[in-house]
Amino acid sequence: MVTIADVARRAGVSTATVSHVINGTRHVTERTRRRVLAVVEELDYVPNRQARSLVRSRSQQLGVAISAITNLYFGAVVRAMEAAASEGGYTLILADTHEDPRIEEQVVTALRGYRLDGLLLAPSSGAQPLLDRLARTSLPTVLVDRAADARFDSVCTENVEPMADLVAHLAEIGHRRIAMVSGMAGLTTTDERVEGYRLGLTRAGLSADPRLVVSGGSDARQTYTALAALLDAPDPPTAVVAAQNAMVIGTMRLLRDRGLDVPDDIALVGFDDFEWADVFSPRLTTVAQDAEQIGSRAVELLLDRIADGCAPPRAVRVPARVMHRDSCGCANSLRG
Secondary structure, eight states: OOHHHHHHHHHHHHHHHEEEEEETOOOHHHHHHHHHHHHHHHHTTTOOOOOOHHEEEEOOOEEEEEEEEOOHHHHHHHHHHHHHHHTTTTTTEEEEEEHHHHHEEEEHHHHHTTTOOOEEEOTTTOOOHHHHHHHTTEEEEEEESSSOOTTTTEEEOHHHHHHHHHHHHHHHHTTOOEEEEEETOOOOOHHHHHHHHHHHHHHHTTOOOOOGEETTTTTHHHHHHHHHHHHHHSSSEEEEEEEEHHHHHHHHHHHTTTTOOTTTTOOOESSOOOOOHHHHSSSEEEEEOOHHHHHHHHHHHHHHHHHTTTTTEEEEEEEOOEEOSSSSSSHHHHHO
């Protein structure tokens, strides 16, 4: 393996000079800098970050524990995190929790073995024991998407008001039986979106019928089964609000299999916008979360926490907006 000493010998300079060129820690003449960088490229030298981290007491690595593989929205959040971390000189180490508390515990333990400078975590519904342990450590941690514990910094979407707006919009265009497919139990996002659903009904002067709320568990198959039973009821809904992107897909499959036309037979709206939501027929009316802002702000908060571990926790809410398209059945076909 090529070492910094090899680079120094080939370039005819000291190892300290090579270090200053690579790290930008002291002025080096342009001629010397170019010679060192040419040798670095020639020898394909890669700095030993682990050794450097021992000197600095920093690894320049951030851990991310999140369900990115099974959730398209989280995938977009992670891309934004990576860009923000890279800009700050950090590398991300990603582990997928699969929304399973046992796997979550395992991957966070594994990530901590990398001497992380900080952790970005989208806590599962059973994460409280893990959060209690993290609170007892000195590891800077920011919660993403779910404000599950006020002891930590967090960055989340505004869930209540956008969901209320979505439901109120359906009521404004004549719907009186508006069903909701709620997400995984125990998540703050699920609770807040159900709260928004009820708030929207109240603002529209409609009573909340608990029979119109079914759990889709943030899963397409579970959504299909739960909503099928609701559509078979004597007085089925005329509109459906699916509170997460996988549940939007499950709902669409069920309506297609039942031969129901959207929006003529039943209206459909969802929480989570898709990159291709406006190419479906009909184009989907959704609440769009700002994944880029959530990812970048989460990294920003984490770097601030690394710099000052004694500051009080901050809870950031990122606005979301309703994207009016066609699936709600209104005449407004603006793209938002």
